[in-house]
Amino acid sequence: MTSIDWYDANAESFAERSFGPGMDDDRSRFLAHVPDGGAVLDAGCGSGRDALAFKLAGYAVSAFDGSARLAAIASANTGLAVRHLTFEAMDWDAAFDGVWACATLLHLPAAELPASLGRIRAALRPGGVLYASFKQGETERLADGRHFTDLTAPVLGALLVRAAFEPIDVWTSADGRPDHAGEIWVSAVARRPLG
Helix, strand or coil: CCHHHHHHHCHHHHHHHHCCCCCHHHHHHHHCCCCCCCEEEEECCCCCHHHHHHHHCCCEEEEEECCHHHHHHHHHHHCCCCEECCHHHCCCCCCEEEEEECCCHHHCCHHHHHHHHHHHHHHEEEEEEEEEEEEECCCEEEECCEEEECECHHHHHHHHHHCCCEEEEEEEEECCCHHHCCCEEEEEEEECCCC
16 A cells, blocks of 8 residues: 555545644745745645645645545645646646645655655746655654655755755754654755756
8 A cells, every 4th residue: 555545545534634723833934935925836735724724825826636535625625626646747847936745745755755856846936945844753664554754854954955955944843733742843944046
C-alpha cells in the first residue's frame, strides 16, 4: 500500500480529523511573503482546510491532491476545482506567488525530494515563496500504512538551498493535536530568487 492508497482508503475519516482550526501561525508566516490577492497553490491539499482559508482571505487559490477521494472532498469543502495530481506530475510554469506544501512532501522518499522541489520552484514566479513542513527526525519510515521522510531543521534548510531556494525562515513547533503529543514539526518558508 502506498501513502496515496492509504489516503484513498481513509479519506473521509482523515478529512473529518483535519478539517477545522489550526495552522493559523504557519499560514501567517507564509502569507507575510505573498502579495495580497496573489496566486497560491495548495500542493497536497488534503481536506481543503488551508485552501479554503486562503480563498476566504482573498487569494486566488489552486489546489491538488494525489488522492482522488481527498481531491473530491476538498472540492466539496472549498468550491474549488481541485486537481487529482501528484508532485511528480506538476506542470505549472511561473504561475504562483506562493506554494503551500503542508505535511505533504514528507510522504515522498528522500531521493525524490530534489526533483519535486525543482518542480515547485518552476511553478513559482520569481520572488515567490514555498512553505513546507516535515516531522522532525532523521529517518525514512513506514507508519500506519504511510511513508514518512523525517528531516531536521539544518537538513531541510540545506535541501532548500540545494534546490536553488533562499530560505527565509526555518523553525520547529510542537504538534498541537492531543493524539500526537511529543511530535515536533520542522517548517520552512523559502523564496525562489528574483534573478
